Amino acid sequence: MSKNDISSSLEDYLEAIAEIIERNGHAHTKDIADRLGVKMPSVTNALQALSARGLIHYQSHSPVELTTEGAQTAAVIRHRHTALKKFFSEILKLENKEADTTACKIEHVIGETVLSRFVALIDAISDREDCAPLREYLASTMPKICPDETEELISLDQLPKDKSAVVVKVAEGLRGLKKFADLGLVPGTLLQFEGRAPFGDLLRIKVMGSSLSLRAGDAQYIWVKLAD
Structure with a gap:
């Protein structure tokens, strides 16, 4: 049987x-x-x-x-x-x-x-x-991912300089979702905000050891929570 x-x-x-x-x-x-x-x-x-x-x-x-x-x-x-x-x-x-x-x-x-x-x-x-x-x-990353919706989330453009955070969700309104996913900006990813460019609206973030430039307007669609 x-x-x-x-x-x-x-x-x-x-x-x-x-x-x-x-x-x-x-x-x-x-x-x-x-x-x-x-x-x-x-x-x-x-x-x-x-x-x-x-x-x-x-x-x-x-x-x-x-x-x-x-x-x-x-x-x-x-x-x-x-x-x-x-x-x-x-x-x-x-x-x-x-x-x-x-x-x-x-x-x-x-x-x-x-x-x-x-x-x-x-x-x-x-x-x-x-x-x-x-x-x-x-x-380092998995234990920090929690579906508790009561936790305070902030958009990536509001993350303080030199702070690390975990991506919780990416809003559907973000253009080029696949491009950002290919860069590693998906739920569960640990990243660090390195700062803003002197001019313009570019942000510098570090993802999986690599530094990336990201428009502040796009960063508003990426929601994160501060890492411990």
């Missing part, structure tokens, strides 16, 4: 059973209910459904056991979860709980081809020597 033959909810149960057995050596109905935060009748219904699909051995008042097929399916589900959680925690720098929750939401819909490419990307960023600058950039 393919993992696609069971719902995302049943995948959660199967994953929980495998984790509990690995930790405790056995999995009882109450253990599963506690692990998933659900009521006992819900667990019973799910176990009956998994048993009917040949993924577990289930008898009332006895520990739940995975069948060979159930163990294989659970391993695939857990592999997806582990790989996605690693991406969210090590690459996107999310807190452990948020990384775990996000991985749980996505793992049920991601295909094996996409997953394998995620793993290749994670391994490359984590291990390749030529990715060291990228690792440093991610480590």
Whole structure:
């Protein structure tokens, strides 16, 4: 039976059973209910459904056991979860709980081809020597990106001299969006305002180690928040 033959909810149960057995050596109905935060009748219904699909051995008042097929399916589900959680925690720098929750939401819909490419990307960023600058950039930038809309944002042209900031959003009214994106002026980018030109409306900013000139009129469309 393919993992696609069971719902995302049943995948959660199967994953929980495998984790509990690995930790405790056995999995009882109450253990599963506690692990998933659900009521006992819900667990019973799910176990009956998994048993009917040949993924577990289930008898009332006895520990739940995975069948060979159930163990294989659970391993695939857990592999997806582990790989996605690693991406969210090590690459996107999310807190452990948020990384775990996000991985749980996505793992049920991601295909094996996409997953394998995620793993290749994670391994490359984590291990390749030529990715060291990228690792440093991610480590310094990702934790500063926050969707909290209550934070005060300022337009780039209002950023004080020598101050650093993170780009939060770029307004659609900015002409040549692709040009600015190619320069690195996209949400999440860390930049520094170096100052204004003596004459005219040009601003000097440093982005990823390079100094750029930007019209003040264009800078009004780029919203940033001060970096810590």
